[in-house]
Amino acid sequence: MKQKYYVVWKGVNPGVYDSWTDCQLQIKGFEGALYKSFGSRDEAIAASMDSPSLHIGQDKKTKPKLCKTYIEESIAVDAACSGNPGDMEYRGVFVETGKELFHVGPMAQGTNNIGEFLALVHGLALLKQTDCAMPVYSDSHNAITWVKNKKCRTKLARTEANAQIFSLIERAEKWLQTHEYASPVLKWETSIWGEIPADFGRK
Numbered sequence: 095m096k097q098k099y100y101v102v103w104k105g106v107n108p109g110v111y112d113s114w115t116d117c118q119l120q121i122k123g124f125e126g127a128l129y130k131s132f133g134s135r136d137e138a139i140a141a142s143m144d145s146p147s148l149h150i151g152q153d154k155k156t157k158p159k160l161c162k163t164y165i166e167e168s169i170a171v172d173a174a175c176s177g178n179p180g181d182m183e184y185r186g187v188f189v190e191t192g193k194e195l196f197h198v199g200p201m202a203q204g205t206n207n208i209g210e211f212l213a214l215v216h217g218l219a220l221l222k223q224t225d226c227a228m229p230v231y232s233d234s235h236n237a238i239t240w241v242k243n244k245k246c247r248t249k250l251a252r253t254e255a256n257a258q259i260f261s262l263i264e265r266a267e268k269w270l271q272t273h274e275y276a277s278p279v280l281k282w283e284t285s286i287w288g289e290i291p292a293d294f295g296r297k
Contacts, residue, residue, distance in 0.1 A: 099138035103146040104128040145281030161292025164191040168229040184213035203256035210237035215266035227276035243288035244270040
């Protein structure tokens with residue numbers, strides 16, 4: 095029988111598992127559990143960084159349904175930028191309580207996409223440092239893709255004014271290239287759940 099790998103987005107301990115038994119331990123009796131099997135470890139790891147909505151319910155064999163609720167024990171990140179480019183800042187909050195966990199900036203001559211990318215990496219590094227594997231939510235598809243590819247694909251030109259931002263980008267890219275992390279990176283479904291908890295409220 096071909097080896098299968100299982101992604102648990104919502105369960106006791108979200109992550110990637112290489113046996114159905116281990117997967118069951120994470121989802122059995124867990125209300126609203128989200129999980130799915132994949133044919134290779136690389137595919138499973140990549141899927142674990144996506145929103146479950148991109149994978150669950152996409153074929154007839156998939157039994158679990160996407161639960162229209164988010165995982166409260168998680169970090170949500172967001173960025174704000176006054177202008178494009180402009181003064182950029184980002185932060186992360188604990189979803190369950192709304193407590194701010196980190197806040198960086200404002201920094202001159204940045205973009206919102208860069209801030210979203212840096213916020214995601216900051217959140218992942220914080221969880222890695224504390225040996226925690228809770229999910230990190232972002233409402234930015236670009237930032238999630240950049241983190242997945244371990245590269246900030248900004249078109250912004252480096253200048254003397256935004257040198258600090260580019261230094262953080264280089265540090266974030268190096269961290270992604272040299273660290274493994276267990277925390278799933280998930281898309282915040284704004285159309286279902288409203289604004290992400292880390293939103294700066296300046297729209």
